[in-house]
Amino acid sequence: MTVQELTISAGKKEPSSFRLVATLGIAGMLSGIALAGVYEITKPIIEANNLRELKQAVLEVVPGGQTMQEVDLVNDAGEHKIIYAAYDDDGTFLGYAIEGATPGFADIIRLLYGYDHQRNLVIGMKVLESLETPGLGDKIIKDEAFVAQFSDLAIDPTPVVVKDGADADHEVDAITGATISTKAVVKAINQANEQWLEYLPETPPDPPAVEEPDSTIETVEEDD
Numbered sequence: 001m002t003v004q005e006l007t008i009s010a011g012k013k014e015p016s017s018f019r020l021v022a023t024l025g026i027a028g029m030l031s032g033i034a035l036a037g038v039y040e041i042t043k044p045i046i047e048a049n050n051l052r053e054l055k056q057a058v059l060e061v062v063p064g065g066q067t068m069q070e071v072d073l074v075n076d077a078g079e080h081k082i083i084y085a086a087y088d089d090d091g092t093f094l095g096y097a098i099e100g101a102t103p104g105f106a107d108i109i110r111l112l113y114g115y116d117h118q119r120n121l122v123i124g125m126k127v128l129e130s131l132e133t134p135g136l137g138d139k140i141i142k143d144e145a146f147v148a149q150f151s152d153l154a155i156d157p158t159p160v161v162v163k164d165g166a167d168a169d170h171e172v173d174a175i176t177g178a179t180i181s182t183k184a185v186v187k188a189i190n191q192a193n194e195q196w197l198e199y200l201p202e203t204p205p206d207p208p209a210v211e212e213p214d215s216t217i218e219t220v221e222e223d224d
Helices: 003-011 017-061 144-148 179-199
Strands: 067-074 080-087 093-103 108-116 121-129 160-162 171-173
Touching (some): 017 080, 067 179, 080 179, 093 179, 160 179
Antiparallel strands (some): 093 108
16 A cells, blocks of 8 residues: 555544434434335235135134124123124024134134024134144144034033044044144133123124115216
8 A cells, every 4th residue: 555545544534423323313214114104005905804804704604604793792890802793695693703712732723613602502613823733733724524523513511622533512523643732722612602602692783784775876968
């Protein structure tokens, strides 16, 4: 390095701490604004997708369901739980869809199940969220024979998990190698039943109002 280069290098000033902090602050602020903008744009899309998936699950666990509406239950402690009433095309009440959750083998298992209050039966079950072991615990979602056991499951006496075949209408045959996950599904249903069935409305709610199509007829004048 020549004397001239040394002189130029020595004359350069390092950026001040204030300038570095200000630059980082501006960059962070711009990033925050960008993230907030993306969140505001995607939020309604995500909510709409979640609502559509929930409605599909409700109508799946209550066979024959075509429409649904929320029902707000309140227990003696003032706690709230939203369940869903399902109806057929004619507005006939078919049953409730109730959410349950409990720890499984890997993490919390969230599910939705249908309940027929007249027959006092579980009439369907769908796992909404699970991180159970692939190939074993995830059979609570993929094993059609297992899921089918919840199409007419008596809840009195309380459902129990058994091995080597269910003989009674309140028994659920465990999945081989996934007993913990099987028990978690049944436990989630039992807990929700115990906590909330007594607070169901004495009379099922009326079906949601159907919006009448606009019958206004526009008059179109023809040109002479």
